[in-house]
Amino acid sequence: MRSLILALACLAAPALAGPTPQSVHVVRHFDTPAGEKDPDLLPQGVARAEALARWFRGKRLCAILVSDYKRTRQTVAPLAAGRSVVVQSYDPRDTPAVVARAKASACPVLIVGHSNTVPDIVQQLGGTRPADLAHEDFGDLWTVSGGRTTRERIEP
Template sequence: MKKLLLLIALLFLNISLGQKIATTYYFIRHAEKVDNSQNPDLSTSGLERAALWNKIFSEVSFDKIYSTEYRRTIQTASPTATAQNIQIKLYNPKNITIESFKKETLGKKVLIVGHSNTTPKFVNQMINQNIFTDIEDGTFGNLYIVIIIEGEITFQLLKLP
């Protein structure tokens, strides 16, 4: 049922908004990793989750996909990037200039894959509020959706298992 509601929400976000310019951001944390080393690969569960994200996002036509330079984030983004024939663009969350990023992605549908601490911080910067805290260590199903239509910002957090 949760998956159905998520798909309905994602489809709703893809409805044409007439002449207004809409930018939609989908933020996720990387999937489960093999271990706690500095740059681990995804675990079997993580690879399954990355495939699930691809299935969930199959109705969203992304224009851009961003990932940090770590294996786990790239591997999380890869199934969706491959399915949609989009090259993953690497970003450093420490060096993001929010206004430049918004200009670069204006009018686009964008997937951003980050980490337990960088993803909520990035979302907070995009919405100009300090609402979201770091993601719990064992939580990998948060989907933050931020929509900006001519300066008006709406956002939501969906929690998948």
């Protein structure tokens, strides 16, 4: 009887612990010219956006969160075009709010940020904080899942 109770407790433990954390992907908008207030992506950035859509091919994604700038929306345009996922805006000045939205999701989320927001977003998701980003730092994709962080390059 004691063995049966122990076996049932082991089976129930994952359910009692709550849902398995979902992956949150974080990327800085892709290549733009320096010094412009709300620029369009450069041709290299457009090509990288198409590569991002290819990277996500076959992967589950239920939300895309972007700040309300042309460059963030253009970064996800090819990805969103091939899916029934609505692109949602967030306030880039409120990192805790976008992190809370991502953590509340029942499935993987992509957040598109900026050089001054991506390190904080990754860290507040429970991942390893990336180094500060310079203007030229385009193409890195961080995935935070269960406190573990992976970094990949998105190349055109």
